[in-house]
Amino acid sequence: MAKSLSNGKNIILVTGGSGLVGQALKKMAAEENRQDEEWFFAASSDADLTDRDQTRKLFEKVGPTHVIHLAAMVGGLFKNLKYNLDFYRKNILINDNVLQTSHERGVKKVVSCLSTCIFPDKTTYPINETMIHDGPPHSSNFGYAYAKRMIDVQNRAYNQQYGSNFTAIIPTNVFGPHDNYNLEDSHVIPGLIHKCYIAKRDGTPLTIWGTGKPLRQFIYSDDLARLIIWTLRDYPEIDPIILSVDEQAEISIKDAAEMVVAAMDFKGQVIYDSTKSDGQFKKTASNDKLRKYLPNFQFTQIEKAIKESCDWFVKNYDVARK
Known part of the structure; x- marks a missing residue:
């Protein structure tokens, strides 16, 4: 069963704790420095969460009362297009191991992280929490999307069968310090930052894949961390909650690129390569429930x-994930 320290602290295990959102949570937890909480940020070196025995050993070592489940096989558009089966199988294993082990050990609450890409491709906008299972996701990343949808299915099933308090958040496009800047599988803003850095360093044009027209809601990792902590402590529902900026804060990829260019003080040529896929044009999400x-x-x-994200990358270029 889950254990608390003798002084009554809650013990919070964060899977995927070394990544973008995990690092932001670590920063927020350190700033708050609450005496009734102890945090453990698990990296992939602590356990292979696709392995049930390693997952159980991690839980036995940490003894969590609460879990924030961020760990996943993730990647950008082009990696998803190529490895849909891998994204499905690995994420199904990770999620089942974390949720079942949390159940076995009597964890009081689990908050898992989903993604807006789980929503149906053909839908009306804005999307909201009731629409997750209304149709197939976009074909570009159906493996990842279906695996993430199954977390919601499992949360409801654990609650129905055992009364478990397992819920999920659905953030929009997250970015910030400690992001993944690998140009083959990074998301939009970290990819733009890395490309802009190289173009400025080498005196070459900045080439952006796609037309720049698709629309996205971006959320800063520090803001998301604050909202995840609120979800862990105070959100009362099993049903998922979208954590997103407001609809009117949606911007185009071109808007984001221009902000990166300005932040990096890049003076060179910017080229949009329209032969590359744009992916899903929009996936506007409603944050009415959050509000x-x-x-x-x-x-x-x-x-x-x-x-702030650009400044962090420039300062930490040698150690950043790229």
């Missing part, structure tokens, strides 16, 4: 967040 709970939550201005 009902937290009507006054203030998101970081995106220009400021992108500038």
